[in-house]
Amino acid sequence: MKLAYFVLPHLGGTYTVFRQLRRGLAPYDVDLRWLGLRHEAGAFDPALAEEAALGTSLDMASFPDEREMVRRLADILLAEGFDGVVVNVLSDRVQTNIVRYLPPEILRFMVVHTITPGTYAAACAIAPHVHATICVCRRARDDLVERHGFPAGRIHVIPNAVSLDDFQREERAARTEGLRLLFLGRIDDSSKGVLWLPEILARAPDTATLTVVGHGPDLPRLQAVLPASPRITFLGAVGPRAVPALMARHDIFLMPSRYEGSPMALVEAMAGGCVPVASALRGVTDMVVDDGFDGLLFPVGDRKKAADLLCALDGDRSRLSRLSAAARAKVAGSFTVARMAMRYAEVLRRTAANPPPTAPALPIEAWSLPQGLRPGLRTYLPRPVKNWLRLVLERLPV
Template identity: 65%
Template sequence: MKIAYFVLPHLGGTYTVFRNLRAGLAPHGIELCWLGLAPAGQGLASGLEQEAAFGTLVEVPSQVDDRAAARLLERAILAGGFDGVVVNVLSDRIQTNIVRYLPADLIRLMVVHNITPGTYAAAEAIRPHVHATVCVSQRCRDDLVKRHHFPAGRTSVIANAVALDAFPETGRSPRPSGQGLRLLFLGRIEDASKGVFWLPDILARLPASSTLTIAGDGHDLKRLKAAMPERAPRVVYAGAVAAQAVPALLARHDIFLMPSRYEGLPMALVEAMAAGCVPVVSRLRGVTDMIVEHGRDGLLFPVGDTASAAEIVRTLDTDHAQLCSLSVAARRKVEGAFTVEHMAAGYATIFRGIAADPPLIAAPLSINGWSMPRGLRAGLRTFLPRPLKNWLRGVRERL
C-alpha cells in the first residue's frame, strides 16, 4: 500500500510526525511519502534537500489560480500510484480541499492537529468526503464527536509519538555544580498559540541562577527579543534546530517550558518527556493532561498564569529529588504509550480497515467546479484583533 501524506519538509512538528510515521509503517508494508505544494522555483528549504528522496514537490507557477494548482496536485497524486492520501487539516487549504475532488477509489484519511474553532470548521467541511478521522488528542475527538457530529466509529485518537532510539536514557547532561535550573522553550516563536510573550514574566520571577534557552523561529521572534534581549548565559536564542539535534538539546536542559494557549498534541512535549526533560506546561484539557499527569511525570499550570509557572520552577530548583523523579517518570510515560510503534500500529489498522471495507462517503465533486467551502474560507474570527482572540482563548481554557 502506498499513501501520500500532505506536508512539505520543514523544521516542525507535522513533518516530524511524518518522518516517524513513515519509519513505523514500513514494517506493516505501507509506504508513506510526503506530497506538498510550493511556488515554482522555491524548492525545499535549506538543509532539507535530502528529504526529496521521500516525497514529491508539486511546483505551482505564480500566475495560476487555486483550481489550476489543485489540478497539478491531482495529477501528481494519480501519477504517483497512491492508494490513498492523508490530509493534515489546514496545513494547506488546497490540499485540505482536494479530498472532495479525488477519485472514489482512493483512501482518504483526515488528521486533526489542533483544537481551534477554525480547524474544526475546516474538518467539518471535508468530513463527508473522508473515510476516517484521526485526532492527535482526546480533546480533538471529544469536540468533533460531541459538538460537530463526527461519527464516533470513524473518529479515532492516535497520539503523536517519538522514536525512542533517538533518545537514549543515558544521554542526559548533568547540571554543572552551582548552576540553577536550565529551562528550554522549543517550538514556533509565535504568541497566539505558543504564548511566548509570557516567557519574560516567568523568567523575571525566577532566581538569577536560572537560565532560559529559546529554540525555534517564527514571526514573533523580533518582538520577543525586544521584550527579552539575549544576555548569555541567562537568556540564549538558539534559532531553528534540526530534527536530529533536538535530543541532544533537550538532554542539556532540566525543564521544558511550554506556556501555550492551544495545541493539538505538541511533538516537542513528547520529545522532551522522552529525553527526561521535565515538562512544566499549560494545562490544556484533553491535550497536555492527556500525556502529563500533574505531580507524577510533569507539572501543569493554568493558561497565562505566569506566577504559578514560576512558582513550580522555583520549587523544583530546591527539590532535586522531585526533579529527578519527574524526569524518570516522564521517560516511562513515553515508553508506555507514545512510541512510533504504537502510533504506526494505529494508523496501519485504519488503513487496512478502510481498504477491506471502505465506508460510504460522498461522491467526488468535479474539479471543474472547484470552490472553497465555508469552513475553509476566512470567517469572522479571522478579523478579530489578536489581543481579543488571545483573551478569548485563555477564557475558554479556564472555564
C-alpha cells in the same frame, strides 16, 4: 498500500510526524510519501536536504489558478499509484479541500492536529468526503463528536510519538545549581504564549537560564522583551537530529501554550528526560503529562504559578530527578513510534477493507473553497481579543 501525506519538508511538528510515521509504517507494507505545494521556489532547508527524495512538490507559481493545480495533484495521485491521501487539516487550504474532488478509489484520511474553531470548521467542511478521521488528542475527538456531529465509529485518537532510539544515545548532563530552562517551538504568541516567557523568567530563580529554540512571526517581539544577557540564549531553528542533545542539556521544558493538539516537542522533551512545565490544556497536555508524576501543569496564562513551580523544583533536585525518570518511562510505555504506527496501520487496514460511504466527488471544473475553509469572523478579530477569548474559554469549568 501507498499513501500521499500532504506536507512539505520543514522544521516543524507536522513534518516530524511524517518522518516518524513513514519509518513506523514501513513494516506494515505502507509506503508513505510526502506531497506538497510550494509557495516559494528554492531549496529545502539544508537540514532536510535528503528528505527531498521522499516526495514530490509542485510550484504554485507555475499554475494559472488553483483549479489546474488541483488537477495536476490528482493526476500525480493516479499516475503514481497512490491508494490514498492523508490530509493535515488546514496545513494548506488547497490540499485540505482537494479531498472533495478526488475519485472514489482514492482513500481519504484527515488528521486534526489542534483544537481551534478554525480547524474544526475546516474539518467539518470536508468530513462528508473523508473515510476516517484521526485526532491527535482526546479533546479534538470529543469536540468533533459532541459538538459537530462526527460519527464516533469513524474518528480515532492517535497521539504523536517519538522514536526512543533517537534519545537513548544522549546522556543527561547533571548539574546541581541553576535550572536550565528550554523553550522549543514556533515563536508565535497566539498559539505558543511566547510573550509570557519574560514574566515567567523574571519570577523564576535568579540562577535559572532560558534557551529559546525556533523561528516564527513573534521572534522580533520576543527578542525585544528578552534582551541579550547571560541568562538568555536564542538558537534559532535547529534540525531534528539536534533535538535529543538539546533535551539532554536542559532540566525543564517550558511550554506556556494557549492551545495545542499533540505537541511533538513535549513528547520529545519527556523522551529526553527534560521535565515539562506546561499549560494545563484539557484533553491535550493532560493526556501526555500526569501532573505531579512525570511533569507539572499550570493554568493557561498563569505566569506566577508557572514560576512558582520552577522555584519549587529548583529547591528540590531529587524531585526533579524523579520527574525526569518518570517522563522517560511515560514515553517508553505510551508514546513510541511503534505504538503510533500500529494504531495507524489498524485504521488504514480496516478502512481499506471496508471503506465507509462518502459524498460523491465534485467535478474539478466546479472547484471552490467551502465556508469552513474561508476566513471567518474570528479571522478579523484583533489578536489581543482572540487571545483573551482563548484564555477565558480554556479556564471555564467543563
